[in-house]
Amino acid sequence: MTIATALDALSSLLGERLSRSKSELELHARSESYFPPVVPDAIAYPQSLSDVQGLVKICAEHRCPMIGWGAGTSLEGHGLAVRGGVVIDFTRMNKLLELRPADMDVTVQPGVTREALNEELRATGLFFPVDPGANATLGGMAMTRASGTTTVRYGSMRDNVLGMQVVLADGRVIRTGTRARKSAAGYDLTALMLGSEGTLGLVTELTLKLHGIPEATSAGICAFPDMHAAVSAVMETIQMGIPMARIEFVDAATARAFTAYSGMAMSEAPHLLVEFHGSDASVAQDAERFAEIVADHGASTFRWSAREEERRALWALRHNGYYAILASRKGARALVTDICVPISRLADAVEQTQADIAASLIPGPILGHVGDGNFHAILLIDPDQPAEIEEAKRLSHRMAERALALGGTCTGEHGIGMGKTGYMRAEHGDGWDVMGQIKTALDPMNLMNPGKLVPAR
Incomplete structure (x- = not known):
């Protein structure tokens, strides 16, 4: 039994929806992060449950690894075929x-x-x-x-x-x-x-x-003299019970990248971007209460609006943040960190991370979903400079260890993939072995996305 015989059987099942073209393989060999390309053996494009069932049975019979693929936006190498096999692209199952x-x-x-x-x-x-x-x-x-x-x-x-x-x-x-x-x-x-x-x-x-969909939505932005003031304002807003729909933090370096990328002028300072959902009266009241809190923490005037086009522009800025930061260093790749800590320890985690980055060889703008204690540093590296890659890994390691020491997690939302398995023992102890036992029980031949998440075997 070989992968080659599995591919022959899959070709009979899927026809042209099993691709071995160089361009398709290369497209599915890359991730959004710093990991080197890993070329799979083939790409399968199922269109139905029966397609998926059929290809799984064939792969199981021939012991061919199977790796699920969505939009390819994962950041810890989740979709890379590190042990060969078939990448299963679900983009045609889109009904x-x-x-x-x-x-x-x-x-x-x-x-x-x-x-x-x-x-x-x-x-x-x-x-x-x-x-x-x-x-x-x-x-x-x-x-x-x-x-x-x-x-x-x-x-x-x-x-x-x-x-x-x-x-x-x-x-x-x-x-x-x-x-x-x-x-x-x-x-x-x-x-x-x-x-x-x-x-x-x-x-x-x-x-x-x-x-x-809420009756009314308002969104706004304000700048702060330093990171501690911004994070303290977030903590007080949460403790006051103000019902935010979004509250995002960007540091001065990220604000500078946003300005260069979008043309929307932002002062070179930490900012909070916030949104409220509710009735016309409640979103206005929430915005006013928030303005009072941030003023107490030294913020600039809180500018907010209920106009849809202005809100869309604000969140387009945030959603394009990764690309704006990448563009701030020509030719760079990124190692994107992702830690989450209890809200009471957020200021400590952000400030210590900023100090580490300031003392390092590479830039690393910080942004994140600070309303739930989750933030990211986008560590910008020259992929042709091994020393920069190692420095980014060192900074990321310090962030993950710091998060665990503060009672948090090494990943708030990006997941483990193959990039963060090294922290699973520290975070879960014997629980990580239990995860491996569950994996063995459901996938005894280790064919489902092998080399990811659970202990190696």
């Missing part, structure tokens, strides 16, 4: 299967992107809130337990996936969860699959919780 407005839920295939879903929902008065920034596929977002700018109000994928249809490593199809909003019936298999990064199965359907 909205059933919308139930009365129950405020929807069932979709995994290749539907979050932006495409919300476009389909526009006429219903409903929306799907999880917003990681990138226009990722919902299957990929589920497999990495994604979150993002709106988590502070609406939660992450963990809070918004009701159930999934999953093909296991032996070809069995299971359904996890129900459309009921709660259940006490046995193990929570939906929670098990969320964040499993394709190591336990391949998701073929998702049932998602929807939310009502």
Whole structure:
């Protein structure tokens, strides 16, 4: 049994939807981060559950690794075929299967992107809130337990996936969860699959919780004299119970990159970007209360607006943050860090990280979803300079160890992939071995995205 014989059988099953062209292989050999390319043996493009079941059974028979692929926006090497095999690209499974407005839920295939879903929902008065920034596929977002700018109000994928249809490593199809909003019936298999990064199965359907589009939305921005003042303002806002929909932090270096990239003038200082959802009266009141808090922390005048075009411009700026920062150093690649700490330790974590970066060889602008204690440093490296790559890894290592020491996690939203397995023992102890045992029970031949997340075998 060889991968070559598996590919012959897969070609008979999928026809032209199994690709071995050089351009397709190279496209699926790269990630958004610093990892070197890893060329898979083939790319499969399933269009239905039967396609996925068929290819899984063939791969199991021939012991061919299977790696799920969504939009390719992951940052820890999740989709790289590090042990060869077939990358399964779900972008052609992109149908909205059933919308139930009365129950405020929807069932979709995994290749539907979050932006495409919300476009389909526009006429219903409903929306799907999880917003990681990138226009990722919902299957990929589920497999990495994604979150993002709106988590502070609406939660992450963990809070918004009701159930999934999953093909296991032996070809069995299971359904996890129900459309009921709660259940006490046995193990929570939906929670098990969320964040499993394709190591336990391949998701073929998702049932998602929807939310009502708010009557009114306001958004605004303000600058601070230093990082401590900005983070302190965030903490007080949360402690006061002001219901923010988003609250994002960018440091002075990020503000400078935003200005150069977008032309929207920002002072070279730390900023908070914030959004409120509710009624016309409540969003105005929340904005006024927030303005009072930030003024007490030395902020510039809080400028806010309920006009849609101004709000869109503000969040387009934030969503393009990664690309704006990349553009600030010509030819650079990025190692994107991702830690999350208890909100009371956020100021310490941000300030110590900034001090480390200031003393290093490389730039590393900081931004993040500070409303839930999660932030990122975009460590910019010259990929042809090994010393810079090692320096970025050293800084990232210090951030991860600091997060664990402060009672946090080495990753708030990007996941483990192959980039952060080195922290799993420290974060989970014997729990990491239990994860490996679950993996062995469901995938005894280690064919589902091998080399990721769990202890090596």
